[in-house]
Every structure is written in C-alpha cells, then in structure tokens.
Amino acid sequence: KQEVTQIPAALSVPEGENLVLNCSFTDSAIYNLQWFRQDPGKGLTSLLLIQSSQREQTSGRLNASLDKSSGRSTLYIAASQPGDSATYLCAVNEGGATNKLIFGTGTLLAVQP
C-alpha cells in the first residue's frame, strides 16, 4: 500500500530565504507526482506536476524534483515571501485504471515578514 510522507510537518522561515520541502513515497511505481498548495479552509491549487519520466519541473520561483527510484521528491521555493505561507501537499498518481491520487501528510509553511 502506497504511503506518502512529508517532512517537515511545519516550517517557519524569515522572508527571503530559500527553502526545501520533502516528500517521500514507499512504492516507486507511480505515473506522476504533483505538488499542491492549500490555503486555510480552501481547496487545492496545483503548483507543479512531474511525470514519472521527468527529473524536475520549474515554475517561477518553484522547482520540483523527482527521484522515482529512491521514492523522493523535493519542492524548492526560492526567495520566499509572506504570500507563500500555506500548507503544501504532494500527491502521487498510481495510474493504471484508477488514476488515484495518494496525498502526503502536508507541510505547513509560515514565511515571516
């Protein structure tokens, strides 16, 4: 059974710092991995999607990497801003006939001004 874990559970950094969020999964047979942002009481905003054949994806100040064989992904946020404060979730797509997403435990990020 696929299990997705995120470390750390919570992180507080001063504005301007670069930071790394970690995601690990137990079964490397995935189709893709996605990073989401969730603001309090809100739905999900997709940030980056990495296909299983890819190593990384970039969007603006965000860079996500994927090492499928070791079951790990990282989300790098450059020059963090207070507006980046949110919960960040990673999710693996097991593919096949189901297209199910298995979500990680989340990292609550607070960027202090």
Place this chain on the structure above:
Amino acid sequence: GAVVSQHPSWVICKSGTSVKIECRSLDFQATTMFWYRQFPKQSLMLMATSNEGSKATYEQGVEKDKFLINHASLTLSTLTVTSAHPEDSSFYICSALKGTRSTDTQYFGPGTRLTVL
C-alpha cells in the same frame, strides 16, 4: 481553463439529517470525479471514485450506504451524507479528471465545510 465548483461552500445541519454536496466541472466534461475528505490538520483522504453512468468505487473503510454518490451527467457528481453525525463533520473536496488517461490532471473544487451539530 478547467474550473470545478462545489455547492454549498459550507453547511451546518442537525444530527440525523442528510446533506447533499454538488461538484460541477464548469468548462469541461468529466467522466471521472473523485471525492476526498479532510479532517482538521490532516491530509486529504480519497473516499470514492465517481464514474459517469455507473456505480461509484469506494475506498476501504468508507460506508457506501452512508456516503451516496451519484454521477448522473458528465459535469455533475453529488455526494449525499445520509443520517449525518458529528463525526462526519469534515471538509469535503471533489476533483474532476480532465481526460481519460492516467496522466491526465485532476482539477479540484474549493471544498465544502460540513458541520454536524
């Protein structure tokens, strides 16, 4: 675009009543939709996969008779929480699959906050 809406955004009900939550894909057709539940400070847990024109597939531990799912059209899926109890209070989020392949993207609704008194 790919926009998914949910209605209502929040609902408060008395214990024992039933509550229906709607999930709509506004600008695309979705053969498959998903329903998730999120308890406070926890991650999303998949409850069921909703397929248009057929029965939903429920995850292990989710009571199909309590959480009724209907996917009657390519743009609408509904989740009915029957005989709701306080332990059903949660944040319910739906997503809609744009496409039919495993690598296609799910687009998420804004969520529905259910509080059962």
